[in-house]
Structure formats: structure tokens, C-alpha cells
Amino acid sequence: MFWGSRKTIDMNYFPDEVLEHVFDFITSHKDRNSVSLVCKSWYKIEKYSRQRVFLGNCYSISPERLIARFPGLKSLILKGKPHFADFNLVPDDWGGFLYPWIKAMAKSRIGLEELRLKRMVVSDESLELLSESFPNFKSLVLVSCEGFTTDGLAAIAANCRFLRELDLQENEVEDHRGYWLSCFPGSCTSLVSLNFACLKGEINLASLERLVARSPNLKSLRLNRAVPFDTLQRLLIRAPQLVDLGTGSYIHDPSSEAYNKLKAAIQNCNSIRSLSGFLEVAPCCMPAIYPICENLTFLNLSYAAGLQSNELTRLIHHCRKLQRLWILDCIGDKGLGVVASTCKELQELRVFPSDPFDAGNAAVTEEGLVLVSEGCPKLNSLLYFCQQMTNAALITVAKNCTNFIRFRLCILDPIKPDPVTNQPLDEGFGAIVRSCKGLKRLSLSGLLTDQVFYYIGMYAKKLEMLSIAFAGNSDKGMLYVLNGCKKLRKLEIRDCPFGDTALLEDMGKYETMRSLWMSTCEVTLGACKVLAKKMPSLNVEIINESEQTEFNLDDRQKVDKMYLYRTLVGHRKDAPEFVWLL
Amino acid sequence: MEGSVAYDNDLNLKATELRLGLPGTHDERQQQQQKPVSNVRNNKRPNGESEAQNETAPPPKAQIVGWPPVRSYRKNNSQPKKTESEGGAIYIKVSMDGAPYLRKIDLKVYSGYPELLQAIENMFKFNIGEYSEREGYKGSDYAPTYEDKDGDWMLVGDVPWEMFITSCKRLRIMKGSEARGLGCDT
Numbered sequence: 001m002f003w004g005s006r007k008t009i010d011m012n013y014f015p016d017e018v019l020e021h022v023f024d025f026i027t028s029h030k031d032r033n034s035v036s037l038v039c040k041s042w043y044k045i046e047k048y049s050r051q052r053v054f055l056g057n058c059y060s061i062s063p064e065r066l067i068a069r070f071p072g073l074k075s076l077i078l079k080g081k082p083h084f085a086d087f088n089l090v091p092d093d094w095g096g097f098l099y100p101w102i103k104a105m106a107k108s109r110i111g112l113e114e115l116r117l118k119r120m121v122v123s124d125e126s127l128e129l130l131s132e133s134f135p136n137f138k139s140l141v142l143v144s145c146e147g148f149t150t151d152g153l154a155a156i157a158a159n160c161r162f163l164r165e166l167d168l169q170e171n172e173v174e175d176h177r178g179y180w181l182s183c184f185p186g187s188c189t190s191l192v193s194l195n196f197a198c199l200k201g202e203i204n205l206a207s208l209e210r211l212v213a214r215s216p217n218l219k220s221l222r223l224n225r226a227v228p229f230d231t232l233q234r235l236l237i238r239a240p241q242l243v244d245l246g247t248g249s250y251i252h253d254p255s256s257e258a259y260n261k262l263k264a265a266i267q268n269c270n271s272i273r274s275l276s277g278f279l280e281v282a283p284c285c286m287p288a289i290y291p292i293c294e295n296l297t298f299l300n301l302s303y304a305a306g307l308q309s310n311e312l313t314r315l316i317h318h319c320r321k322l323q324r325l326w327i328l329d330c331i332g333d334k335g336l337g338v339v340a341s342t343c344k345e346l347q348e349l350r351v352f353p354s355d356p357f358d359a360g361n362a363a364v365t366e367e368g369l370v371l372v373s374e375g376c377p378k379l380n381s382l383l384y385f386c387q388q389m390t391n392a393a394l395i396t397v398a399k400n401c402t403n404f405i406r407f408r409l410c411i412l413d414p415i416k417p418d419p420v421t422n423q424p425l426d427e428g429f430g431a432i433v434r435s436c437k438g439l440k441r442l443s444l445s446g447l448l449t450d451q452v453f454y455y456i457g458m459y460a461k462k463l464e465m466l467s468i469a470f471a472g473n474s475d476k477g478m479l480y481v482l483n484g485c486k487k488l489r490k491l492e493i494r495d496c497p498f499g500d501t502a503l504l505e506d507m508g509k510y511e512t513m514r515s516l517w518m519s520t521c522e523v524t525l526g527a528c529k530v531l532a533k534k535m536p537s538l539n540v541e542i543i544n545e546s547e548q549t550e551f552n553l554d555d556r557q558k559v560d561k562m563y564l565y566r567t568l569v570g571h572r573k574d575a576p577e578f579v580w581l582l
Numbered sequence: 583m584e585g586s587v588a589y590d591n592d593l594n595l596k597a598t599e600l601r602l603g604l605p606g607t608h609d610e611r612q613q614q615q616q617k618p619v620s621n622v623r624n625n626k627r628p629n630g631e632s633e634a635q636n637e638t639a640p641p642p643k644a645q646i647v648g649w650p651p652v653r654s655y656r657k658n659n660s661q662p663k664k665t666e667s668e669g670g671a672i673y674i675k676v677s678m679d680g681a682p683y684l685r686k687i688d689l690k691v692y693s694g695y696p697e698l699l700q701a702i703e704n705m706f707k708f709n710i711g712e713y714s715e716r717e718g719y720k721g722s723d724y725a726p727t728y729e730d731k732d733g734d735w736m737l738v739g740d741v742p743w744e745m746f747i748t749s750c751k752r753l754r755i756m757k758g759s760e761a762r763g764l765g766c767d768t
Contacts, residue, residue, distance in 0.1 A: 087648035144655065170655040198655065251748065253741045282744045305660055306744060328660075356652040356660060385650060412650050443651075469649070494648070 016041075020049045029054045048072050055079065056489075056514050058096060058120065059539065062569045063104035073105070074113045075139075080120035082517050082563050083467075084492055086144060089519060089561070091545060093576045099126040100574075106133035114139040121145070127152030131159035139165035139193075146172040150199065154180035161185075164217075165193040175201030182207040191215040195222035197246050197277060202226045213238045222246025225279040230258045236265035244298075245269070247277035254284050263288045276300035276326075283311040293318035297345075300326040302352045309363075313338040324348040329364045329385060336368030340375025348381035353412065366393035373400035381406040389446055390418045394428025398435035407432055408443035414470040417447040424448050430455035433463075440487075443467040453477035457484025465490040478502035482509050492517040500527035507535050515565035526555030528562055532582035539571060540564045542580040672747055678706045679757035689747045695739050699726065706755065713739045725756045 023046055026032055036046040051074040055061065058078045067073065080096020098120050105112055112134040122145045130137065137160045150173065156166065157180055182204050184191075191211070196203075203226045212218060212235050219242060223232065227248030236242070252259050266272075272292045281304050293299075296319050301307060307315075309332045316322075316335070322343040329351050331339075339346065349372060351364055366389045373379065373396065380403040389411050417424055425446040433439060433456050440462055444452065448471035456463065457480035464487050472478070478498040481491070482505070491513065499522030510516055510531075525542070532540035543561035571581045672689040685705055692698040699710050711722030718737055719725045726738040728750045738746070738753070 084648065086653045087651050088654055089648045144653065170653060172655060198659075251742070251744045253745055280744070282742045284742050302656075303660065352656065352660075353650060353652065354660070356650060356657045385652075410650055414646070414649055467651075469651070 016045050019045050023049055027052075051075055053077070057565050057567075058101070059565065059572050060514075060567045060569075063101045065569065067104060067108045067110060071108075071110070073110050075116075076101075076112065076114070077116040077118075078120060079118045082492070082515065083119075083490070084494065084517055084519070085119055089494070091543065091576075091578060094543070094579065095572065095574055095576070096120045097126075097574060098122045099129070102126045102129045102133065106130075110134075111136055113137055116141040116143075117145055118143045119145065121147040122152070123147050124149055124152035124155070128155040131155040134160075136162060138162055139167075141165065141167040141169070142171050143169045144171065149174040150176045150180040150201070153196075154183040157181065157183035157188075158185065161188065162190055163188065164190050166191075167193055167195040167220075168198050169195065171198050173199055175199055177201050179204060181211065184211050186214070189214050190217065192217045193220035193244075194218065195220065195246065197222040197224050197248075197279070199224045199226075205231050209234055209238065215239075216241075218242065220244035220274075222276060223248035225249055229262065229285075233258055233262040233265055236262065236269055240265070240268045241271055242269055243271050244274040245272050245277070246275075246300075247279075249280040250278045250285055251280055251282040252285055254282075254287075259285065259288065263291075267291050270295075272296070274298040274300075276303075278304035278307065281306040283307055286311055286315055290315070290318050294320060296322055298322075298324040302326040302328055302350065304328070305354065309335045316342055319343060321345055324381075326350040326352070328352055328354045330354045331368075332363045333365055333368035333371065336364060337371045337375075340371040343376060345378060346372070346376040347378050349376075349379060350383040351385055352383075353385040363387070366390045369393060370396050370400075373397040377401060378403065380404055383408045383410075385410045385412060387412060388416060388419050389425060389428065390420050391423060391425055391428035391431075392418075392420070394425065395431040398428075398431035402435050402437075404432065404436040404439055406441040407436065407439060408441065408467070409445055410443065411445045414445055415447045424451070426451040426455065430459075433459040438462055441465040444471055445469060449473050450477040450480070453480040457481050460485055462487055464488060466492070468493045468496055470495045472496045472498060475499055475502035479505055482506055488512075489514045491515075493519070493521060495520045497522055499523055503527050504531060507531055510535065510538055510564060511566050513566065515563065517561075517563050519561040521558075523559055523562060524555060525553055525557050525559050528559060529555065529582050531564070536570075537566055537568075538564050539567050540582040541575070542582065544578055544580060672750075674750060674752050676702060676705070676753040676755070678708075678755040679760075681706060687753075689750065694743050695746075699738070702726065702753070702755065708755075715740070723757055726753065727756050728753050 019042070023032070023035060026035060029052070032046060032050060036043045047070060049072060050070045051072055053066065053070055053073055053075070054077045055066070056079050058080050078098070078101065081090055081094060084090060085094070096119060098117060106129060112130075113136050115130070116139075122142060127148055130140075132155075140156060140163075148171075153166075156163065184207075188211075203224065205227065208227070209231065212221065218239050221235065221239060221242055221244070223246055225248050229250060229252040232247055232250070252262075266288055269292060273295060275289070275292070275296055275298070278301060283306065286307070293315065299319060299322055301312065305328065309330055312327065312331045313335045316338055320342060323345050325339065325343065325346060325348070327350070331351070336351075339349070351368075354363070364384070364386045366386065369384055369386070369389075370393050377400065379401045382404065383406075386409070389409060418428070426449055429444060429448070429452050433442070439460055442456070442460065442463060442465070444467070450473045453472060453476070456466070463485045466481060466485070466488065475498055477496070478493070479502050481488070482502070494517075498518065503518070503523050504527055528540050528542060532538070541563045542559050543563065545560065575581055673686050674689060675684045675686055677684045687701065687705075689698070692701065695713070703710055708724060709722050710724055710726060711719040713719055727735050728738055728746070729752050730736050730749045731751065735754070741749075
């Protein structure tokens with residue numbers, strides 16, 4: 001009675017600052033998006049207090065609209081090209097340019113502090129503008145980007161006075177030699193993370209040593225191949241507080257003074273939990289790092305081509321606390337057995353092909369995977385390139401590990417059946433999706449019929465991303481997935497017999513997804529035009545690499561590559577000639 | 583390579599045969615399946631019955647665009663186990679005391695000391711003897727030496743192989759008393 005009806009308690013009675021403080025605790029992007037939908041005043045408060053924004057597709061909105069929507073933006077994540085661009089399926093100059101974003105944010109005086117980019121084209125000009133426009137800029141993370149040189153890095157080093165993080169992962173960078181590192185001014189002492197492992201050129205070693213010496217907060221350091229063993233040893237002496245280390249070249253004479261010094265220095269580095277690099281390596285020098293192995297939680301030897309199976313297993317014997325392991329397939333099935341019996345805390349395993357060009361000779365098979373599934377029940381994330389796979393093995397793996405969130409299997413021969421039964425792998429993958437109820441990402445390979453998609457549509461209720469190649473028999477396959485996977489966000493398909501019927505059956509579905517990629521399928525130009533016309537909220541783009549122009553092409557002709565995505569801003573203005581916007 | 587063509591007696595016609603196809607393969611089917619599978623619309627997906635059961639020969643190494651799905655950065659930056667000479671060959675001169683002319687070899691072709699020494703023995707027709715850390719090369723009048731980055735002449739075999747190939751500038755097979763002198767000095 002005193003309170004009256006419940007409906008009259010009005011949250012809006014709280015002052016804005018209180019609401020803002022409450023919203024501070026809501027960190028997930030999804031949740032913040034939901035908060036902004038509650039009512040006008042929540043929308044407004046959330047809008048001005050939002051600092052972190054994630055854009056999975058840089059073409060879903062324009063820079064200007066983003067800035068208008070979130071004027072308090074400080075931290076931005078942008079992704080550009082479609083995922084299959086990683087495998088050379090998207091021509092150069094397709095798009096994903098950073099510059100317009102920097103230009104717009106600079107113009108509106110956004111207080112940008114953090115920028116994380118994936119598969120974007122980053123020019124030196126954009127890096128220079130960035131370094132000059134955001135005085136509080138702290139963190140730059142570039143993953144699989146291209147278009148810049150070390151000159152752009154020099155601008156970042158020279159001008160970002162409070163830089164904490166410069167993290168370059170697997171970018172194609174034109175290297176103009178090592179002077180960029182010397183551009184960090186003597187007053188720069190704020191570095192926490194420096195990763196230049198992907199740079200190919202020489203580095204000014206003296207500058208590097210001085211930089212590390214004046215960076216007491218440095219926790220993560222990943223060197224490139226040009227940094228030799230002796231320098232590594234000197235760096236470790238100056239930075240015993242490191243948590244994450246990536247070595248450069250790791251070759252020396254184990255009987256030498258430098259080697260002994262490195263052994264001593266490493267023993268002082270009690271905080272190292274993550275180790276990578278060994279871009280050139282002498283196996284006889286590995287024992288120096290055994291002392292830090294027992295505390296490692298992440299080990300990445302996927303670029304250490306110089307280590308053979310026996311040395312790898314000797315190393316892994318010491319790594320009892322490992323949670324994430326990235327390794328080359330030369331470890332072999334037996335080596336994976338050692339992983340299984342040693343690394344009981346393992347959550348993520350990635351096994352890469354030692355020879356990515358030779359599709360015939362992966363050294364791991366289904367046996368290695370089964371062993372790991374038996375020994376590592378916490379396994380939840382897998383990327384596995386292998387010679388072959390059987391249904392029986394997949395069924396066993398599904399029984400042993402029900403926690404998979406990411407399951408990516410790549411059998412190097414793309415349409416290989418179960419070698420024991422000669423059957424497709426439908427049942428095996430079916431077991432995986434049935435058993436792993438939390439599965440969010442799945443990549444298929446091997447001989448597969450529509451049946452596997454039936455299972456996926458039926459059981460993979462949490463699936464968000466699906467990658468399909470050389471699979472299925474008919475449109476039914478694709479329809480099972482579109483109808484069944486309610487949480488699907490990204491679907492990428494290559495070389496499958498899915499066509500217009502599947503594409504057009506439920507056009508509204510694509511508005512609930514981020515993007516759809518279909519290449520070398522049975523989809524015709526006419527169907528793509530129909531879709532584009534009916535769904536103005538989607539951009540339907542055709543990538544055409546042949547000589548023909550749009551006007552010569554018959555609607556009945558099959559398109560080579562189609563990429564469609566939802567967007568708030570219609571056709572993009574920066575599409576090259578070979579991309580047709582329908 | 584250098585050794586086999588000069589000293590073999592048979593004509594070794596296969597080495598000079600002109601053929602289509604990737605080096606190292608002997609599969610006739612190679613010629614029919616040159617095109618990347620993804621571009622051939624009609625039979626891009628061999629149906630399960632016919633192709634899968636005919637797997638008697640290993641599948642030809644036809645390059646399918648974008649397969650296996652390995653990031654191009656990783657493809658370009660992983661050294662395959664069998665290194666090919668075009669990518670970073672290390673050619674050095676090899677001289678032998680008393681021989682009229684020098685030879686050149688690519689160190690990257692060898693995977694370790696035994697292979698290298700065997701090749702040099704074949705090239706100059708002599709025996710090197712057995713290596714031991716204490717005594718150098720026992721049982722022969724020769725000692726293989728190399729000039730390192732600092733300009734010093736070192737005995738081959740003391741340092742790890744990877745370190746050797748990056749620091750070796752040239753090889754010299756020493757003979758006679760000079761060679762014996764090297765063996766005792768460790």
C-alpha cells in the first residue's frame with residue numbers, strides 16, 4: 001500500500017550519473033546494445049557513456065554515423081575483408097580501407113585511445129594521421145592487415161607519446177629497414193606490449209635494447225627473425241618481468257658463453273607464461289628454456305620449422321600447465337600422445353601443416369586427435385590439419401570432449417572419405433554437433449553429403465559461424481542450415497552445389513546475420529539481383545574477375561563469388577571495378 | 583645434382599626428359615587435372631562413387647586456389663621441411679689442397695654433416711675419416727675446414743649444423759701436416 005503499484009517505481013528517477021555508473025559494469029557489447037533499446041533516456045545515457053565499439057564488418061555503418069551515435073568513442077575494433085580473403089579468394093583492392101575512419105574521427109575530435117583491426121588495408125598515410133590526431137592514443141593492434149610500411153610504424157613510434165601497445169600479428173609489411181624502432185623518443189617509457197615478429201627486415205638492435213631498458217612496464221615482447229640470440233639474452237636481462245616472450249632467431253652454440261648467459265637470464269624470468277617465436281632454431285639450444293616451461297600456459301611453436309618431433313615432445317614433457325598449444329604437424333600422432341598425457345589443462349589445440357603447399361603429407365591423422373581427446377577433457381577449441389579422419393574417431397572425440405566451442409577440422413584432401421569405411425564423414429560431424437551443445441564455430445572438410453547439414457541444422461543451436469567447402473549434394477543442405485541454426489551470424493561456402501532455391505528461400509534470414517559468402521556454387525546472377533532488389537538492407541556484391549562487364553552477362557549465368565552483408569548505409573562508395581554492387 | 587651426372591655411367595635420360603607436371607611426380611593423370619578444381623564447373627565435385635573408390639594412385643598435387651585454408655602470411659613464412667634451392671640457397675666455394683680448381687655447393691641441400699661430408703668425398707674422390715670432438719678427423723690425411731664470419735679457419739663439425747650453415751663462408755679440405763695439426767688443438 002505504501003509503495004503503490006509496482007509499475008510506478010521509475011528507474012528514470014535515478015540521476016544520469018547513477019545510471020551511467022551502473023552501465024559501466026555492463027561490458028559486453030551485446031548487453032550494452034540491449035541497454036540502449038530500453039527507453040529514450042537509457043539510450044541517451046548509454047550513447048554518451050559508450051567507449052568501446054566492435055564493428056565486425058566495417059561496411060555495416062559509415063564512420064560519420066558511428067561517431068554521431070557514440071561521440072564518446074575511445075576504443076574501436078574494426079574488421080574489413082571477408083574471412084576467405086585469408087586464403088587468396090578475394091582480389092587485392094577489394095576494400096576495407098582504414099583511412100576514412102581515421103579521417104572522420106580526427107575531424108570530429110574523437111578521443112581515440114585504442115584501435116584493433118583485422119583484415120583491413122592500412123596505409124602509411126592513415127597511420128601518420130592517426131599518430132598526429134589522437135594525443136591519448138595508447139594501443140594499436142593490427143591482425144592480418146596490409147598496405148603499410150615501416151615508415152607508418154615510425155610515425156606511430158615518434159608521435160604517440162603515451163603508447164602502451166604496438167602489436168603486429170601476421171601482417172604483410174613492406175620493410176624499409178630498422179630505423180622505425182629508433183623513432184621512439186627517449187621519453188617514451190610507457191610500453192607494455194611490443195610485437196614486431198612479422199617484420200622481415202633488420203632491426204636496430206641497440207635501439208631495441210635501449211627501448212626495452214627504459215620500459216619498466218613491458219610485459220609482452222615478440223621479436224622478429226632479425227634479432228639474434230645474443231641480443232635476446234641481453235633483452236631478457238633487462239626485462240625479467242616479461243609475461244609473454246616471442247624469440248626471434250634462436251641459434252647458437254650450446255657450449256658458448258652467450259648460451260650460458262641466456263640460461264641464467266631465463267631462469268630469472270619467473271613470470272613468463274606465454275612463449276612463441278623460434279623462427280629459426282637450433283634444437284640443441286632448447287634445453288635453455290626448459291626451466292620456464294613448467295609455468296607456461298600458452299606455447300606457440302607453429303613457426304618453428306626447425307624442431308622435429310622428438311625435440312618437440314621433449315619440450316612438452318616439461319609443460320604441465322599448458323592451456324593453449326599451437327604446433328606443427330611434424331609432432332606426429334605419437335607426439336600428440338605425449339601432449340595428451342602431459343597437458344591435462346589443455347583447452348585449445350592448433351595443429352598446422354608443416355608444408356602448406358604439399359597436400360599429401362600431413363604427419364597427423366585421426367589417431368592423434370583421439371589421443372588428445374582422451375587425455376585432455378577440458379579441450380574446447382580445435383584447429384586440426386590432418387591427413388585423414390574417420391567417423392569412428394570423430395564419434396570418440398565427441399564422447400570424450402563435450403565442451404567444444406570451436407571445432408575446425410581440415411583434412412588436406414578436401415573430399416576424402418573415411419579411409420576405413422569409405423563413407424562420408426556425415427556421422428562423425430553429426431556426433432560432434434550433437435554432443436557439443438555450446439558449439440559456436442565449425443569448419444567442415446572431407447567427403448560430406450546433405451546429411452551432415454541435416455545434423456547441423458538439427459543440433460547446432462548455438463552455432464554462429466560455419467565454413468563449408470566441397471560438401472553437400474543439393475540445395476537441401478544449405479536450407480537445413482539456414483532454417484535450423486538460429487544463431488548463425490557468418491556463413492561461408494565454397495565449391496558446393498547450392499543454388500538459387502536455397503539462396504532465395506528465406507531472404508529475411510540474412511538480416512539476422514552479419515554476412516554470407518558463396519563462391520563457385522550454383523547461384524546465378526539473376527537470383528542475386530532478385531535478392532538485392534527485395535532486401536535493401538543488404539549489400540549484395542559480386543566479385544567478377546573475368547573480362548566481361550555487367551552488361552554482357554546473362555542472368556542465368558553462375559556467379560563466381562558473391563558476398564552479401566547487412567548494412568545501415570547502403571552501397572559502399574569505395575568498391576573497385578571488379579566488384580559489382582547489385 | 584653435381585655428383586651424379588658427372589660420374590654415372592648410364593645416360594640418365596629421365597633427368598633430361600621434357601614433361602608436363604610438377605617436378606618429382608610420376609603420375610600420368612597429372613596432365614588431365616592441371617586446372618584448379620574450383621574453376622572447372624562441370625566436374626568440380628567428383629561424385630562420391632566414382633572418384634573416391636579409385637584412389638589407387640595418390641591424388642595429383644593439383645593446386646586448388648585457397649586450399650588448404652592456411653593464411654597466406656603463414657604460407658609465405660613457413661619453411662617447408664624440404665627446402666628448395668630457389669628460396670635462399672647458400673652457395674659456397676669448396677677448395678681442396680692440390681686440386682686444380684674449386685667447386686661450388688649449396689649448403690641448403692644437405693640436412694646435416696654426414697650428408698655434406700659424403701658429398702664432398704664423392705666430389706673430390708677421397709676419404710675424410712671419422713670425426714670425434716676430441717681428435718678431429720681420424721684415419722685420413724685430410725681435414726675439412728671452413729672460414730667463418732670472423733675470418734677464422736675452423737674444423738667442420740664442432741658447432742650445430744644450423745649455426746654452421748649460417749656462419750660458413752667457404753670450405754677448404756686441408757691436406758697433410760697442416761691437417762694433422764688441426765686435429766690435436768682442442
